[in-house]
Amino acid sequence: MARRWIRIRLGKRPPPRCRRGEECGIARWTWNGWAMDIRYLYSALNRVHSVSTTSKASLLDHPDLLLRMRSGGSVPEVHPSLSKAVANLNWEAALEEDKDLESKGIRILSWADEEYPERLRSLPDPPPALYVRGRLETLKPPAIAVVGSRLSTVYGLGVARSLAGDLVRAGLCVVSGLARGIDTAAHEGSLSVPGRALAVLGTGPDRVYPRENEGLHRRILESGGAVLTEFPPGTPPHPRNFPQRNRVIAGLAWGVLVVEATERSGSLITARFAAETGREVFAIPHNLTSRTGIGPNSLIQRGAKLVLQVSDVVEELPEGIRAALKPETSESDRASTPADLSEEGRKVLAHLSPDSARSVDTLCAATGLPAAEVLARLFELQMGGYCVELPGMRYALKRALREPT
Known part of the structure; x- marks a missing residue:
């Protein structure tokens, strides 16, 4: 029988030809078993910290190159710094760690998986893999990101909570970053419809930051939502992680709504990612003297859509998305x-x-x-x-x- 090699989705080349039963890469390959373990290759790539996300993304369609680098072989097609960083990974420890995650119910979604969010594929530097707790179905509805300052006002918290609730009742998913302030209020509002809350972490899947949101993290999962991250287990909440997380928040969404933001808020980074990748940018108007209104007001001045109600967001979605929305009525409406x-x-x-x-x-x-x-x-x-x-x-x-x- 001729061997059939399974090509991964969007892949360009078959894997190296190994004789049946030989070790080839991180698992024991057979002629049709390769695609089953490819997620571990991409998950290991998440652990390469010394190169940029763009450099790692250059390998996403070339798992054969990853395999060659994993074995320490010469890979002239790849920059030496990237090849060395990948070769120096502790592959066995990464594989053991990933299998431990899966035993705890955490799903590894790799670039090769059909369930990998389509919106993320359009980014110039999509994550090689995601670690997901909760229901994968939460990743399917069209999403709007609701973000803002940790140093929020009562006005901002009320607006975020109210609009997030209106968005999920309109049939959308709400994605945010589980941070203090506006993110917390957005998640709380999105819990009014089960399965529509999506949180993106700036830590590993085994950590909740800030600790005060452990209860909210649990409620998101209990309501049928999902929590995901691209950072491997054990990753602490280092400041450099959050801009990287913000590009995933923007990437998952059709648009980003900034509720409150100071002049140097990370929410403006999320809005910039959205604008650079063709997403809509929305903003809530504020008092001119409000410190947390500087960001939204400046976004509106530069062309972001001013939002007063949920219909201002929905009407900017593509016609096909609007037609497919299934609005829901909840007890909070009544x-x-x-x-x-x-x-x-x-x-x-x-x-x-x-x-x-x-x-x-x-x-x-x-x-x-x-x-x-x-x-x-x-x-x-x-x-x-x-x-x-x-x-x-x-x-x-x-x-x-x-x-x-």
């Missing part, structure tokens, strides 16, 4: 009128704002209610989805309310 609240609850609600937080003392003074009653009504409002508690026991509206009919 709970947007206070008609079902107690009289005391409505009184407290009347003194809450989506733009600024109120303390319990402030609400006691405004309503004339005792602190115990105010706290009870605030709990009622939180359970109904009307307000959110912020650090320091301060409270704000989640969104502007519709009048009861």
Whole structure:
């Protein structure tokens, strides 16, 4: 029987001809077993830190070159620095680490996999492999990235949470970076529809950063969402990782919505990646004196689309994407009128704002209610989805309310 070699998707060459049962690369190859283990080749490439992402991307269609470098052979087609870096990898340790990840339910999606996100393939430097926790189906709906400053305002948090909820109810997926501030609010809003929250980490898949978002990380997975990273296990939250992560956030999305950003915010890097790779850039308008409004306002000045409501985003999507969207209705939509609240609850609600937080003392003074009653009504409002508690026991509206009919 003639040997059949499986070519990987988008690949150009078959692997080196090994006799059946011989060691050839990182696994024991057979004539039709090569494609099964190719993910480990690309995952190992993620561990090469001394060369650029663009240099690594040059090998994505050439696994045969990777195999030759892995064996320490001469590869004149590749720059010597890249060839040396790949040859110096501890391939056995990488393989053992990857198999340990898979035993824990973490999926390795390589460039060769059909499930590898199509939007990432259009980047000039796509990751060779992704490590994914959660449902791969979360990667399929069209996505919008919602990003912003870690030093966020009450206004920004409310807008991010509200618009993220509106986007997932419109049938989109919301992707963000699990950072403090706007990213956290965006993920919280996207949890209103199961399976539409997608987080991209700047660490390995075995770490959550910041630690305070471990609960949010868990809720994303429990709701049917996904968390992914291109960084191998054990990678700490080094500052250089986050611009690299931001290109993946932009790459997964059809557009990037910047809610808040200071003049040097990493969110502007995400917006730049989006613009350079043909994605839409959206921004929320801000007060001219707001420090976190400098970024969005400057983006709007340079041509980003000003967003006031979810339809401003949806109408910029390609017609085929818009036609395929399946809007959903959630409990939070139906709970947007206070008609079902107690009289005391409505009184407290009347003194809450989506733009600024109120303390319990402030609400006691405004309503004339005792602190115990105010706290009870605030709990009622939180359970109904009307307000959110912020650090320091301060409270704000989640969104502007519709009048009861």
